[in-house]
Amino acid sequence: MLTDPSRRDVLRQFGALGISGAIGQLYSGSLFAGPGGATGGLERLVAGEVVNRGDGQYEAWRNSMVWHLRKPERYPDTIIRAHSEQDVSSAVKHATDNGLKVSARSSGHNSTGAALRDGGILIDLALLRDVEIDADRKTARIQPALWSEQLVREAGKHGLAFPAAHCPTVALGGYLLGGGAGWNHAHWGSVACYSIKSADVILADGRKVTASADSYPDLYWAVRGVGPGFFGIVTELELQLYPLPQAIYTSMYISPIDNLQTVVAALDKLNQIKDERVEILLLLMHDPQAPENTPPTEAKICMVGVNAFADTEKDAKAMLAPFADSELASASVFRLEDQPSSFAKLYNPENVDTSIGRYAVDNVWTDDPGQALLSLVEHFKKTPSPRTHVLCSYGVKPELREDACFSRIANHYVASYLLWNDAENDGANHAWLKQTNDLLEPFSKGTYINETEATLFPERVKSSFSEDSWKRLAELRKKYDPGKVFHTYIGYS
């Protein structure tokens, strides 16, 4: 089964750590065809382009709001591409004055296409992607559509870093609002939203307020974890940055999936002793090197990537050494150890597959990743699409804070990323995901809102929050958006 010692295809997948990275090149925005055909009163109020339903360009614009190919059948009346914070404020005020609903989009990576809603105004923030680094204070001021890779690159110029998403083109806006499980986040303060120092928010009346620990603390609490159901639009964020690791090293181990028991037993032990700066990502995947006539059930592999975010080569290698000495390594049929890496390499477009597809994702936080993964093996072998994979992020830092509504996490994270080609296979893939969720349920400590399939399973939005946080969010929604101008979560009203 493991035919090519160069393992190039697998390496490409590992380049940005799995499908998240692989599909990350497929950003929206390039489909914009320009203004064209705008009608109504909004275009007089904003500098940005406005397209209304019925305009010739409307469908191209609508499609470009969601990066994957499974476009939701939801149709805003108007899409505006904001040129400035003032545009956002004017559009929101216009919506409030005219009884219209509003949604926002940063990079359109949300798998449910949460920004696409029926009726009202969709405000596309894609052009709002400025970044300013304050090296002395170790902070960044960013606009919401800034891509993860752009922030990491700019911060890196000042010897600084941030736990940005694993995929280069995921915007910080939606990523941070929902929590943010990114590079080295166990070491950099758990989920990335805890590193938000302040957020500028446009409220339903068009007013801008700054939410921080000292100003609008309830709004600040909500910004840090609310996900795709916020009652405002974030136009700027101040973020805490961290010293850039000077030596990033990587190891990779591949085994047939039938070795999974040994692999997870080894990882359970390694996770106990690993340095906080070591990130372990396990992927169940189809072997891209499997000969074409291999039955799909016999072509599944388990790949483990280990990244050490250290400051010296010596430290990095010491952090990776326990992996090389473990049963993880001895059970592997392929291994590549102690490879020098960098954020530029981890995000390198040449290392990632740029094909696109129909996409769905769901997940659980769990304290028992080994049993959770083992419960999936036979089911995973029968996945309807060879492009689908399951990821387990080991040893996240399960920290919860009173000043953030982010309120569900456990020691590990298991997520299923489904990618397939044809609409006719939607049903089979959705059913497979439902069964996956059912199999993982006994091991679940809650879900992560940024990667739940809310259109198919709306209850998973709620299971991303503690009961107290869910109740408080509803109260704050009433306080800040009494007229229900902003769309709440898909599946909720």
Ligand SMILES: Cc1cc2nc3c(=O)[nH]c(=O)nc-3n(C[C@H](O)[C@H](O)[C@H](O)COP(=O)(O)OP(=O)(O)OC[C@H]3O[C@@H](n4cnc5c(N)ncnc54)[C@H](O)[C@@H]3O)c2cc1C
């Ligand atoms: C390829 C890929 C890789 C990913 N990798 C990771 C990863 O490594 N770690 C991780 O934690 N997650 C990851 N994700 C999940 C990602 O965090 C979520 O999909 C997130 O919602 C994407 O943000 P976005 O700005 O593109 O959202 P969009 O799709 O643009 O917006 C979704 C919703 O978020 C809200 N929203 C977005 N921006 C704003 C704003 N400025 N103000 C108010 N509300 C806003 C709105 O409700 C909007 O409807 C990945 C997703 C993909 C597709």
